[in-house]
Amino acid sequence: MMTFAxxxxxxxxxxxxxxxxxxxxxxxxxxxxxVDAARDxxxxxxxxxxxxxxxxxxxxxxxxxxxxxxxxxxxxxxxDELVVVPARAEHSYTLSxxxxxxxxxxxxxxxxxxxxxxxxxxxxxxxxxxxSLSRSREKSLTLGRKTATERLASFxxxxxxxxxxxxxxxxxxxxxxxRRDIADSLGxxxxxxxxxxxxxxxxxxxxTVGKSGVQLVDLRALEARAGYLTEAA
Amino acid sequence: MMTFAxxxxxxxxxxxxxxxxxxxxxxxxxxxxxVDAARDxxxxxxxxxxxxxxxxxxxxxxxxxxxxxxxxxxxxxxxDELVVVPARAEHSYTLSxxxxxxxxxxxxxxxxxxxxxxxxxxxxxxxxxxxSLSRSREKSLTLGRKTATERLASFxxxxxxxxxxxxxxxxxxxxxxxRRDIADSLGxxxxxxxxxxxxxxxxxxxxTVGKSGVQLVDLRALEARAGYLTEAA
DNA sequence: CCCTGACCTTGATTTAGGTCAATGCCGCCA
DNA sequence: TGGCGGCATTGACCTAAATCAAGGTCAGGG
Numbered sequence: 001m002m003t004f005a006x007x008x009x010x011x012x013x014x015x016x017x018x019x020x021x022x023x024x025x026x027x028x029x030x031x032x033x034x035v036d037a038a039r040d041x042x043x044x045x046x047x048x049x050x051x052x053x054x055x056x057x058x059x060x061x062x063x064x065x066x067x068x069x070x071x072x073x074x075x076x077x078x079x080d081e082l083v084v085v086p087a088r089a090e091h092s093y094t095l096s097x098x099x100x101x102x103x104x105x106x107x108x109x110x111x112x113x114x115x116x117x118x119x120x121x122x123x124x125x126x127x128x129x130x131x132s133l134s135r136s137r138e139k140s141l142t143l144g145r146k147t148a149t150e151r152l153a154s155f156x157x158x159x160x161x162x163x164x165x166x167x168x169x170x171x172x173x174x175x176x177x178x179r180r181d182i183a184d185s186l187g188x189x190x191x192x193x194x195x196x197x198x199x200x201x202x203x204x205x206x207x208t209v210g211k212s213g214v215q216l217v218d219l220r221a222l223e224a225r226a227g228y229l230t231e232a233a
Numbered sequence: 234m235m236t237f238a239x240x241x242x243x244x245x246x247x248x249x250x251x252x253x254x255x256x257x258x259x260x261x262x263x264x265x266x267x268v269d270a271a272r273d274x275x276x277x278x279x280x281x282x283x284x285x286x287x288x289x290x291x292x293x294x295x296x297x298x299x300x301x302x303x304x305x306x307x308x309x310x311x312x313d314e315l316v317v318v319p320a321r322a323e324h325s326y327t328l329s330x331x332x333x334x335x336x337x338x339x340x341x342x343x344x345x346x347x348x349x350x351x352x353x354x355x356x357x358x359x360x361x362x363x364x365s366l367s368r369s370r371e372k373s374l375t376l377g378r379k380t381a382t383e384r385l386a387s388f389x390x391x392x393x394x395x396x397x398x399x400x401x402x403x404x405x406x407x408x409x410x411x412r413r414d415i416a417d418s419l420g421x422x423x424x425x426x427x428x429x430x431x432x433x434x435x436x437x438x439x440x441t442v443g444k445s446g447v448q449l450v451d452l453r454a455l456e457a458r459a460g461y462l463t464e465a466a
Numbered sequence: 467c468c469c470t471g472a473c474c475t476t477g478a479t480t481t482a483g484g485t486c487a488a489t490g491c492c493g494c495c496a
Numbered sequence: 497t498g499g500c501g502g503c504a505t506t507g508a509c510c511t512a513a514a515t516c517a518a519g520g521t522c523a524g525g526g
Contacts, residue, residue: 064374066383066460072374086367090461091374122355129362134319136369141297141305141324143376144420148483150299179504187377192483194505211492211503227299228323381513412474425513427475444473444522 002102004034007056011104014080015054015128017120024118031110035103042096043105047088050108051095055081058101059163059176063184065092073185074139075132076177078163082128084108098176142227143187150227151186152196156206157226160216171216200225235335237267240289244337247313248287248361250353257351264343268336275329276338280321283341284328288314291334292396292409296417298325306418307372308365309410311396315361317341331409375460376420383460384419385429389439390459393449404449433458 002010008029012020016028035043037058045051053060055077062075062083074093077083085095097103115121142154156173164171175182179190186193200206205222207215216222235243241262245253249261268276270291278284286293288310295308295316307326310316318328330336348354375387389406397404408415412423419426433439438455440448449455 064370065462066374066378067462068460070378070460072377074370074373084363084366086370088462089367089371090459091371092462093370116356117352119350119352119355122352122359123349126355126359126362129359129366130317133317133362133366133369134322136366136373137297137307137319137326138322138324139373140307140369140376141299143373144305144417145299145303184377189484190504191485191506195483198505226323227301227303229298229300229321229325422514423474424476424515428513431475 001036002056004032007034007054007102007104008032010056010080011054015082015121015124017118017124020118020120024114027114028111031106031114032104033106035105037097037101037103039097039099042094043103045085045095045105047092049087051085052106052108052111053077053083053085053095054104054106055079055083056102056104058103059098060101060103061096061098061177061181061185063094063096065094071184072187073177073181075135076181076185082124084129084132098181146227148186148188148192148196149199149225151188152182152193152200153222153226154228155182155186156200156214156216157219157223160219164216167215171219173214173216175212175214234269235289237265240267240287240335240337241265243289243313244287248315248354248357250351250357253351253353257347260347261344264339264347265337266339268338270330270334270336272330272332275327276336278318278328278338280325283320284318285339285341285344286310286316286318286328287337287339288312288316289335289337291336292331293334293336294329294331294410294414294418296327296329298327304417305420306410306414308368309414309418315357317362317365331414379460381419381421381425381429382432382458384421385415385426385433386455386459387461388415388419389433389447389449390452390456393452397449400448404452406447406449408445408447 011032012025012028016025037043057079060077060083061073062077062085064072064074066072075083076098083095086093112125115125142151146154159173159175160171164173179193183190183193197206197208200222201208203221205218205225207217209215244265245258245261249258270276290312293310293316294306295310295318297305297307299305308316309331316328319326345358348358375384379387392406392408393404397406412426416423416426430439430441433455434441436454438451438458440450442448
């Protein structure tokens, strides 16, 4: 568990401009609410307003809810990332931890208000929004037009980039999310996700280690099955 | 067709701060490239960089491309809206007109560079990104977890909000996009979209007028079929 | 005004992935 | 360190939507 000071310093270093005056820093600091949550906990955020959440440690998922208990994982987030959690509209959103996590929670409106005249902070918010938008658009393509195999392959390639580590020359991923979370992220069922893992394993493209470990044996083959565009436009 | 001056004035009024100095305005103006495109034309944007496009008139679609010719309409945009068109990454994106349109095209990097110290312009970009992100997340839920009927119902409710007009007390929509575009937006085939229209028509929820007109006879019933969250969280 | 081609609708059949139902296995904690 | 409970895998079967295949219809140009 990180102290509030450690967390805020890390946040400020990554998302606030270096030149910000002490009093300005303090104002942002006073908006930050530290949340130290165990594994698999849904944050009780006020659904009436937007929030901004900084991940100090751990891993989280942002989930959208439709009728009949159907859930869609809209995004996963990892340490040092900033997420915007939308207020409830036609659907509602919840943020949950995948593992024990340290988070800083801000009310979006208050944060944006403090930032309204600071270009550097605004740029940081804009960067955050743009990278979330770009991942969200990729996800639309995956959900709308890809087969189950392609979805899992795309997912694994994406996770390799974000949380993969090199080990014996191969990429290794320690997935913090369950099969259910993967299914809810890819618009599939847990059974289908499991079958796709089996297929990739039988093809020798990945190796699974326990429930959460994945070794990418043949990244090229995985990318080839992800449905990416190959030839020039 | 609108003149460049008309288009830029409209753009500036909506997306640039009122107090901006004349020279600053001129700099933004010099970045704007007017594009007057006929119906169903793909804009030839350099795929190597991001672009910012303002819709002066008409209607456009942003399409993501996967392998094997599969397309996903990632967003539709209408007059007065600003869109970010991403550079090519694992997938490529194209912007096409749905009807004859007047557009202003900016290179994103140049625009952002000019805006980098102006909080008001940055806030405008941030608003654009946030509303695109929020629509994109809703779309993920639709594509990942909704049935064909719910997808079409959600689509029609959304279009009603964006381009619907009141007529004889009912909402009327003149859809600028074809069944193929709707299918590519909802992750379905044109046949399924057509069948869902037939179902909604037979239920008396909508009435179709020609190929593009849709009269929403019973908006409540349509919303009820959209898979929205109903009860309190 | 009517011809034509593109778009849309409808029907028959197929299939990818969902659902239902066991069984297996990991990892945690006593 | 062994037992247990939740997660993951596997198998049999089902169904929503895709695919394949005709027709129908509308809007624009001659």
